[in-house]
Every structure is written in C-alpha cells, then in structure tokens.
Amino acid sequence: MTTEEPPPGTIITFYSYKGGTGRSMAVANAACWLGRKVSTSSRKALVMDWDLEAPGLHRFFAPQVDRPENVARPGIINYFDALHKKLKQNEGLYAELVSEWGWKVLDRELPLDDYIIPNVLPGVDFIKAGEFNAAYTELVSAFNWVEFYSQFGDVIETFRLLIVSKYTYCLIDSRTGFTDISGICTMLMPEKLITVFTPNHQSLSGVIDLLARAAAYRRASNDFRPLSVFPLPSRIENAELGLKKDWRARYQAEFEGAFRHIYQLEKCELSDYFDEVQLPHIAYYAYGESIAMHEERSDALSLSRAYENFFQRLIELDFPWDKRVAAVDIQEEAQPEVTLVPNPGGLAHEIKRLWQGSSRPVAVFATLTLAAVVAFLLYGLLRVISPAPPPNLSGKVEQIVPTRVRDTPEVFIQLSVVNNGPPTTVSNYSLQITSINSREVDSKEITPVEFNEVLPVFRSGALESITVYPQESMIRQTTQKVGTGQTTRGWLRFSIPVPMLDPQALRRPGLRYVVSFADDTGKVSYVVHDGS
C-alpha cells in the first residue's frame, strides 16, 4: 500500500445475541448519522445486511430499495456465491486475490458497484442481504460458509480490504446467536464491535460470551487491527426505576469485568459511559421501520439524542472507558450560530425611521441598544488588538531533586512564587518534562501529590537526607492568599508514572522542566528550568 492511498475505513459490526433488541434500527440510525458526517467527503458510508436468515435492514431504506432498478439487485449472498463459483472455475485466481493488491483484482473480477444500492440516505450506500426472489432461501441455506472458508478463507480479508478502501465507515448488521455468519461478522470483519442487548439474562450473557470469544480469536489471529467493543443497552424502560437501577449495576459490572480480562486492564470504569449510553424504549418505534435520526428533532429526552450520544463516542473514542470524553462535543451540531455583528447601516436606518415615527419609547430603546452594541464591539476590538497583560504571578525553580519512593520515581521541586497583582491563592500546579535532544519530544504531565511524610532523597548520585517537612508544601502554603508583592517558597512533589525509570535519568542534560500554576482568575504562569 503506498502512502498516496487514503487511510482505510473502519468496519463496525452491530451484534445482538437475541433478536428484538433494536439492533437493525441502531444500524439504520448509525448510517443516517454517519452519512451526514461523510456526505461532503469523497468516501461515503456503506451499510451491509449480513443477517442472511432474517434480513430486514432494507425495510429502513424502502424508498430507494424498492425502486425498479434495485429490486432485482443482488446482495451479500449473491456476491459470495458468485465469488465461490469464480474461484472454483479459475484455479489461479485465489493466489491473485490474496496477493498485496488482491482487493483491486477482486473489484475487477466482481465489481462491487453491481451490488451497491447508492444513496439510500445522504452519504450512505447499501448492500442488501440478497436478491429476494424465489431462490433466495435455498441459496442461503445451501451456501456452506465453513467449506468456503476452509478452501478460500483469506479472500474474506480481501473483501474487507476492498470495502475499507472505498468507504470511510462500513456498517454490518450481523446475524444473531452463535452461527457461522455471526462468526464472520464479529471475528473476521470488524475493528469495532457493538454489542446491542436488552436488560435480561439471555441477552446480556450472550453478548458477554461472544465478545470474549471474538477478542480471543483476534488475539490469536494474524489480523493486527484492534477489536474494540462498545456495549449498547437498548430498550431501557424508564418507568421501572428500581429495576432499571439494578440492571444497570449488573450489566455495568459484567462489562467492566469482561474488559479487564480481555484487555488486561488494572481497572475499567464504565460509569460515565453508561450514564450517557443507553437507548430508551419509545413505544412509537415499536411499530414499522422509522429512523429516529431522520425524523425526530433531537431534544434531550429523544431517541435520536440517545443515538447521537452513542455514535459520537463510537467514532471519537477508542474504547468505552476512554476518558477523552471531553473531546466529544455532543452539542456541537445543536448549537445555534450566533451572529454578533448585525448590519450596522441597516440598523441605523431603522432607528432613524423610528425617531421619525410616533413610537418614541421604542426609538429611545433602540438607540440605547445600538449604543450598547457598538460599545461592546469596541471593547471586544480593543481586547483583540491590545496584547494580554503578563500574569501577575511569576516564579523561579530553586532546586530539583529526583528520588524514588516504593518503586515509583518522584521529583521534588523547590519553587518560589512572587505575586505582582492583587492577593490570590495559587493552584493547579503541574509539571511537564520535555526532552529537547530527541527527535520526538516526550512529555509527561504529572499531578502534584501532597506531602504526608518526610522522605530521604538522592542527590548527586548519593543518598542524603534532605528533610522536607509537610508544612513546607507549596500547595499547603498557597491555599492561603499570597499578598501583593509577597514571595512564597515551598516544595512541590510530583510522582512520575514510569515505574522502572532510574531517577538519575531525570538529571540528564537536555531535559526541560516546565512548572505551571494558576492564580484565582485562572491565569496560568509558567516557569522553565533545565533540570540541572
């Protein structure tokens, strides 16, 4: 693959152990949401119905699927049936298909476009389960996936490489239960696996079992993509608060335990995730095939908002316990645009018209409003063009002492801070260590830890006993206000999250220590030191 190739798309499989969880509806809504995201880019989203035994996803896209040119269009089962026949007829084809550029050969031999129903939603293409004619059921039951895999298994990877080269997101609606097709959909195809479940024993234990097996398979495979799993509780009934609370605790604990084991995590906390991610049961959607994202206004209690909450996390985060939730701006699209500068000429004309008319109080009010707006804009302009005043707090690093406490490297920093502004407390101390000699800059932000004991420290390669008393803690001292012109001196203690690091390495020339702290107004000051 050359560097000119766009990055491959992501395959996302939606799986539920039992039917009736709202899985296909979630796929249709995801397609609608993702389609909007990618509608202006060159690569769209693709949706595929792999629930071959009980296909139904096409119902959500009925207007396009039912068009005459699409009714007889073949689907997934027809594609693999045709591929199987070609591979059996042409002995050399398999070797070509599993070569580096095999996906291009595959697209030439069996053009994917012949199977695509384009634009079922803005930015979304669709491949249905198959051509729903009299032969469909027989074709599905006759196709032997185990035999196909044992003969031509690697060609499924070729198909995967083909679709991710053409689409930014590929959504799979998987078969339920433990079947051959659900194995392909959950073990071979996805990079992200959505386990849709309703709060009951069968549904929950089924998805927990499956995700453990799918992850174990990937871990022993030659597929080096991740397999991140996102649970999606569905049809949550808000009327039964007690049961809702009990089940929430139960499924959260089950997933936390499963993730700890699968990904070898010390801890896994899903409270924040499940606070936001749950699909409410809304009776309206129990009838027919409606796409909430398509129809509904997104208010706080709506199903479309619940989907949005989930899809944002699904796309932005690597895994559900990822704490980068701040990066996920759920309200991004809901915010109205605010125009701060109306047409001043037009407004002035309107005010002149009011003064000339009979509505004098309105004219006075409008004039005052215009004056306030102009003053506000002038103030804003001055703020923009005048440089920000320097922070009132400045500081100096007096000493840096690296040490180790119970296998954890730590750094003690003696800092003096001068306040040139009004009395203020000092807070939000943080330390960043930067290596300026390496090609890549390494930085580690460390949260300060309060003192609670007197510690021995290393100095000049030897153990000395520098006594740092708790009352010398900078944090403790600066919780009191520092007066104008006053200087405070104290120690900060930072633990370094690199357990085996030799503390002497923190003395190496070329390291840069950046200590930052903030005053009551939140203005941040920085002190830079070379660590020597």
Add this chain to the structure above:
Amino acid sequence: MAITPGIEQWLKDAGYEYHCFISYPRIRNNDLVECAKRVQEAIENDLALSINNPSVFLDDSIPGGTLWETKIVTALCRSLTMVALCAGIYYHPAHRWCGLEWAAMDGLGKSRLPGSEFRTIIPLIVREESSTPEAVLKTQWIDISRLTLQGRRYYTTKEFRLRIREVVTQIERIAVAIASQQAKTDCQQFKFPSTSAFSDWLSVKQAAPFYGNER
C-alpha cells in the same frame, strides 16, 4: 541500570549505530508496519529520557535505490538489541527473513555476551500463537497482544508505555553488559546466516472463525 554518557560514547566508538533493531513480518496491509512504527517511536521516546539521540532501526525508511539486504544486515550487526514483533506469521516459512534475522541476532548476542544471562533479542508478543517455537519460548517475552486489541490509539495508553519501559530497561541492561564485556561490533567478520531460526517449526493453521470451532 542507566546508560551513562561514558558507556554511550564507548558503544559509538565500538561501532554500535542503533540501540535496537525492529524485526517484523511484512503483510499485505499496513497494520503491522503501523505497530512497528509505534513501537519504534515509543522506544525512542523512552530512551530519550536517559540518553541523547536514541536510534531504533526500522526498515520502512530505507531510501529507494538502496541495496536493502545489505542495509538490513549491516543495521542488524550495528544494533545492540533486536525487538521481534512476534505473531504466528513471524515464524512462518513464508516470512523467512524474520527467522534469518532472529538467527543472526541470536548468533551476535551469543558472541557478544558469552555465558551471560542476557539474550540480545526481546520478543514482543503482538499476537498469541499456540505453537510458539522453542527459540522464542526460551527467551523472556513481553506481551502486548491484549493491549493492541483496545483500539487504534493503544500506544497512548499507560499500559503500553509500561510495557515499552520494560523493553527499554532490558535494552539498557544489555547495552551496559555489552560495554562491560568490551564487545565491539566487528561487522567485517559477521556472516549472515542462511538457515532460519524457525526451520523446524510446525505451523498450526488457525481455526475457522465459526463459534464452536475457534481456538
């Protein structure tokens, strides 16, 4: 056991150009190259806390027109250690270069650190394999297979950094041991092996992805 400026200078004078050589199998998509780049970057970043200008060799940046075989053989000989990104395909005869690189570094390690407890190869398990070759089983490995399942940005996690710290600690120990043995590179005398370290390894076909049949 940090690499002091004195040790670092001695290693340079003795012909060591790279602190580590990354060995991995080429596959038909970019997933494993990406992993190799992340490991390279993480090792360099971590080493940068204790030495200036750490250098980790990865063959993805060999300029066009270079005799790549010569470049790889030279780079391997001029490396203190080798990190092998291990998975089933690493041992497979179709990826013979991996087995040759393993055999080459194993030979270099034995000659540079005779009788030492250290091997100069650090296996980093990216994917688990039920029939791991004897040569790999004998060496203490570091497992990142579960971590790399987490998501595309697994390399930003604390757990990944901790594993890389283990790798770097081992690189530092080996570097110090090589310097204390005064073992120079002596690449003029180095002969690249012709037999893979995994020539007697029997591949086990991965189970089919069907529930009930999987491993």
